[in-house]
Amino acid sequence: MTGNAGVPVRQVFADYDYKSQEPHGHVNRFCSRCGSLNNRLPSGRGIQSICSWCGFVTYRNPLPGVSILIEHEGAVLLGRRIPGSFGGGLWCLPCGFVEYNEDILGAARREVFEETGLTVELASIIQVTSNFLTSDLHSIVTVFLAHRKEGALQPGDDIDALEWFPITGPLPPLAFEADGEIIRRFGAMKFEGLAIEEPTT
Ligand SMILES: [Zn+2]
Known part of the structure; x- marks a missing residue:
């Protein structure tokens, strides 16, 4: 399937045959x-x-997650995952799971701050994905486009390095297949995404 600019479109990323698994x-x-x-x-x-x-x-359900593409002057911010974490040593968009007592917007702002030290303005929703990472880890991730507001880069939580990469690549080795797809698609199309609620402070 391709999108309206001829760029491949995918929402489902699976590292194993999830349909044959006992849930x-x-x-x-x-x-x-x-x-x-x-x-x-x-x-x-x-x-x-x-x-x-x-x-x-x-019931058993997938975990809701958020992932944030922070764009700044044609670059995207990626973090390197700490050894021992899922995809340790590989790079990813700032991301994490939504806590029970917060909404997806708050989760996105919190994860960015914890992992990068930045405060951001969330601009839009640019993707939603199903990620079958392992038979014990299935997440549904809402991906936001964001712009930096303030703060100095400071890796934290399960990230030990931060770096800006050109949004059109080349990108470093990525922990999540979906991240590469999202960045490539955004870099090629520069679409605005789906508007979200006015940012709260
Ligand atoms: Zn019982």
Whole structure:
């Protein structure tokens, strides 16, 4: 599939055959409400974990994440992931998971600040992706375009180096396939993306 500028478009990134996997794997063995053993029973959508005592159904869903493309004078900011993290030593857009008590906009601003020391203005949503990274790590990531406001570059959290790279490449080795796709597509098309709520302070 190609987009309206002939640039390849993808939303699904999978490092394994996720459709053939048992969705609960080794997790959800016990009921999250009463602690009894769950039964694994077939249902319309595959295998469900249903409590053998109280009948409570435990669902397993992908983790919601955010990723932020910070553009500055034709460059994009990438961070190098610390050894021992997923994709350690490889580079990525600032990113992370949304906490239960925050919204996606707050999560994006927080992750940027924690990993880069910058405060940013979120400009738009430029992509949403399904990332099947491992059989235990499936995320759905909203990707924002952002512009720097203030702060000095200071790597933090699971990032140990920060560097600006030309948005049209070449890019360093990336931890997530989706990041390369997002940066290449944005560099080629420079689209505005989907407008978002007015930034809050
Ligand atoms: Zn139960």
